[in-house]
Amino acid sequence: MSTQQTYPIDVESIRQDFPILSRKVGGDVTVAGESENDTEPLVYLDNGATSQTPTQVVDAIVDYYYGYNANVHRGIHQLSQEASVAYEEAHDRVAAFINANGREEIVFTKNTTEAMNLVAYAWGLEALGPGDSVVATEMEHHASLVTWQQICKRTGAEIRYIQIDDEGRLDMDHAAELIDDSTRMVSAVHVSNTLGTVNPVGDLCDLAHEHDAFAFIDGAQAVPTRPVDVKAIDADFYAFSGHKMLGPTGIGVLYGKEEILEAMNPYLYGGEMIRSVTYEDSTWEDLPWKFEAGTPVIEQGIALHAAIDYLDDIGMENVQKHEELLAEYAYDELSAYDDVTIYGPPGDDRGGLVAFNVDGVHAHDLSSILNDYAVAIRAGDHCTQPLHDKLGAPASARASFYIYNTTDEIDRLVEAVDAARQLFA
Amino acid sequence: MSTQQTYPIDVESIRQDFPILSRKVGGDVTVAGESENDTEPLVYLDNGATSQTPTQVVDAIVDYYYGYNANVHRGIHQLSQEASVAYEEAHDRVAAFINANGREEIVFTKNTTEAMNLVAYAWGLEALGPGDSVVATEMEHHASLVTWQQICKRTGAEIRYIQIDDEGRLDMDHAAELIDDSTRMVSAVHVSNTLGTVNPVGDLCDLAHEHDAFAFIDGAQAVPTRPVDVKAIDADFYAFSGHKMLGPTGIGVLYGKEEILEAMNPYLYGGEMIRSVTYEDSTWEDLPWKFEAGTPVIEQGIALHAAIDYLDDIGMENVQKHEELLAEYAYDELSAYDDVTIYGPPGDDRGGLVAFNVDGVHAHDLSSILNDYAVAIRAGDHCTQPLHDKLGAPASARASFYIYNTTDEIDRLVEAVDAARQLFA
Amino acid sequence: MGLGSDMYRQQILDHYKSPRNYGEMEDPTFTHVGENPSCGDTIKIDVQLDDDEETIEYVTFSGDGCAISQASASMLSERLQGMSLDELHDLDTDDITEMLGVTISPMRVKCAVLARQVAQDGAKLYHGDVEDLDITKTED
């Protein structure tokens, strides 16, 4: 199918940085790592769930543990100072990457989900009450949907969902209707992890601000795949995860405008986040440390720094182009079959993923069969159960791409889908 | 000073597993890792803050990222299955290590601090109210002290502190007085990170249970240094951190009795922790996943498994003996000087750390000078500010030991302390 | 590997495409439902007992979902016929994978055992061994 493809980035040399991409699969799944019966070269198309990790990032982890592992902030000895400087610089690096003003606006959390909960607990539980509304979208990930739904239940606020149209795009007229003076928070996903829709988040922030509401943008699928400028978007809060952008598990980022974070109460209590403590009461540290209680995610922050360096070397514009190229290619190849339903906007207007179903083949069966062909995709509801209900599918199969993927790999996906089709015919 | 010392463990061979222990220091602290001007061999005595990481644990991290990195639970493809099995087995391994019943009782958090906050938010915010009391100790770490203090403020409950006696031991008569039928939670540190006191946590749990209160034991300094059996202690909750026991940053463990965790509402909302979601409401996953929202700390769980394997190979009884040997040696060497004040119980009855002050030398100055002699200790309040106020010292210097430390290193500490003494004489 | 799919050998596909005993009974001795929320699999099992109230005379099932869950229900409906409730009670996961005749990968086991779980829970409800179980779920 694919002839010699030229990519906006040097995929072949990028692949060299990811040892896991040369691994084989097919054998015993209860043995971690490649083992005897693994014979088929892996095709990894589950990047929406998590990305793979280049040697540069793993080296940063090893360098930390073998070179300057120490607890940060309060230590006067050299290791602690080295670790502190590196950990604090990681905040600066993240700030620069998304055009925040500085480390004050960058809180390291465990993942996107915790970033969402941080705001829901520290701001939402205090600020929301009966008569208030939170406006989300029908395509929210559970991280935001369940969090705001439950915080609304606890506070008596109302949750509203902006509808999607037939192509899986937000109905902005409906958004303008739902967002009103009762609205305190607009929470919207930047790039949908199921539909691939790229939402007009700047417009949503403007709508929120017209009604003095805050806007929280879930950038878990956006920051890894395109240039993001939180100031241009004018988001009040913005969140994403390290593990989806070449970084390690265990780190997420909450961006918040300084004056908003400043005014918020702390979330987790403990060491590192206090200024002074007596048995009776406590006062809080400056930003961002006020929100980072306990020993922070030091290794993970330092590794995220390395991941951002890697992505910036490629250039986020180029990453985006590559994503778009693969998305369009996969969309075209898969939609050539009449029995395939693809969810979300057309191939030339979407993020780098394609969620679909094949008539007569359950997504989980499809994923199992694709696995037999060494093609790793995700099957399920991708943490968007209500959206799947709306789409009338309990589950879908999702192929999601990243900088190391090729059109050849998509050809292998399409071949495996065809094999499943035959099997179930 | 020290003659040929014999240790309960093979320190020399253990040291070979920790590359950082061969690093030199003394040069530029803003360059991470060993650099040109680093000439003095490191003496690392800041293990109470964080432990170093052996190759076995770092290898587990590298093997994960190069071999089977994937998101867990919901994936059908082989990488995801391998990662899921390994991540779930990490829970089993932790359960076995502390004698919990199984993975249902083991929740992975970010650190001890988050484990504490999880219970404070998910249980405390709901359960506590005016007329209730939480009983802590005067030697609590900020992780527990600030958390319960603030949750009590928010709920109108009262916080009480069990006094310490002149030797830094809990006054158990006072405990029996304070813990009464108003008490809903007793929160106590197992091994004090400042005094080195090993508290009678089993007795405290019994006292709590006599009054139908829960007991939360902070094992951050205990699990790394001695055998811990949560069932023998009969703790309702028990928490500790990976980074203090050879594991990575970014992982903590909350143990909770199954029926208690079962009855608790969730804490963080999002993916992985739900059973089913509609736009209107949600239901929750089984334990422990109900408490692990979002992409979990996969790498960190797997690495903690490797750390526990390492410790178990040595044997926790042996680790404890080594800790006690070093604590007693350091206590004796330091207390030989009249101008040294050591906090906490005598040398033959304490955990593996010694916090002290030298007359006329501020702890921060002492730490700076010790750093010039390549000796890494902590100086400050060690996240026990109120305790330091009570001890009448704004700060103290703390040397804390682990499996790779030797009495020779303690000699170097004592020499460096003496140099500081001369300088300030 | 690479050529065919072991987990979907002929028998499973056959039962999936042409399920046996598919449908609902008019007047079952007991009936129970179950689901596997992550897959969206649903299974309803109707059981007719012999007059001895011990031996399974006839079983039907209905439902929707992945091939593994539906084929497993279909095969089980045949297999249960003539079994005693005690024997049903004793069926474990190994028995099910043996019945299916293929290796079930860990993440799909809950699909494979859903029908068995529903039948067992139905029998328990019938015996009064459990109460208050509206719906069986195999989500782990």
Place this chain on the structure above:
Amino acid sequence: MGLGSDMYRQQILDHYKSPRNYGEMEDPTFTHVGENPSCGDTIKIDVQLDDDEETIEYVTFSGDGCAISQASASMLSERLQGMSLDELHDLDTDDITEMLGVTISPMRVKCAVLARQVAQDGAKLYHGDVEDLDITKTED
């Protein structure tokens, strides 16, 4: 390294052990306090201005804490004499490390600059440039 301690060269130890201008003024033009909670350092600075209300005539300090913070306060009390408030305002961290004559490691900088910060904040309060600042803190 290994032999002596660069950060504690003679001058600093001397000022720490024999602080200059230590004490409290009867009737200062302005006064201000500060602390560094993690170190437990406290500094109070009293300033007497010339009749021009611009030139610093005399400075005393009192307080408690680590050698870096106290020596820095002592040296600053000498240095400020004769300076204008504008010059005080312009003192930056480099000026302080230059005054101390040693390299201050990053984690100790807040000790070193506490006295300067207290003096600057005191002057700002005096000018009415800030209000409501009870106490200066250099905790980062």
